[in-house]
Amino acid sequence: MFEKFKEWLVNTTTPTKRPTLDFTRRVVMISGHQYGVRMACDQDIQTLVEIEERIYGKAPWSYAAFQIELQRPHDRLYLVVEDDQQIVGFIGTAVDWYHYDLHITNIGITPSYQRKGIGTYLISTFKNYARHLKLHSMSLEVRVHNVSARKLYASLGFRDQHIKPRYYLDDHEDAVDMQANLLR
Template sequence: MFEKFKEWFATTGSPKRPCLDFTRRVVMISGHQYIVRMADDTDIDTMVTIEERIYGKAPWSYAAFRIELQRPHDRLYLVIEDDQQVVGFIGTAVDWYHYDLHITNVGITPSYQGKGIGTYLISTTKNYARHLKLHSMSLEVRVHNFSARKLYESLGFKDHHIKRRYYLDNHEDAVDMQANLLK
């Protein structure tokens, strides 16, 4: 039976998906010019450093980011630069089966927070998800991170359910939030 399955999968296989792609662009956010582009391996150290500045200890390791960037058919990571310095990033994962774009992480250097950069990155990936004809976006956020939850709600995300003891560092619950893209 296994041999028949291997033969079937070799001839039909899973659908071939194109690599996710994003064209580098210059954008204006709150009157300031930034460059948004796809992340690559040279950005990993900076993404880890941004997480360290935000959380004290980076939740994602160099290796975790590297693995994500090696999945071009279902992962899209964008960075945003100010004067050739990466100041923020967003990571997404496409769930082709459920037609969902999941935000895996968002990080903005603390001195750049509150300037609309996170909102821009989320809105950009939301438009990208629509371009891919996906039906929804999803993310998890710490239950006590009220400022992030408020931001996500302003961008159309709604509480879906609680994931108990989701975060490994302190076992805090997460709120699973979803945005419908079919509206």
């Protein structure tokens, strides 16, 4: 029992034992259109908040929340997608080193760029990244009533795990916890 606790303690409290998460900037083709993909930085935060406002009416994540996330290079990685140097989408992830899980903390695509394959590209990229890190699963939460997102996640290998009652702070809607097994 002590050895298991010691392993947990080292994996969750010793950032020097964990690699800094990194991503090399690249140009990619998504549905026949060229986009730039790179790591998010502090200068992007206001744009990320604005994208969330366009999607939800009110940003679920504050400027400060994004700022805190971007300051955790050992267990957080955020990517942005650019069209002609304008950010049109992003994804945020958190590594749970103890459970070998990559959790999608948030994903947002500007409404005029939705349904163009950007979200699929980002999630698929992170599935490969998680496998590279030797993680066993990916997870996320999604609103129960967000049927189109749930269908997208299911098509990418995510399966419903359980309901998290009253999960969302704004309207107390339930969330579905979904997980994709990466060991197959």
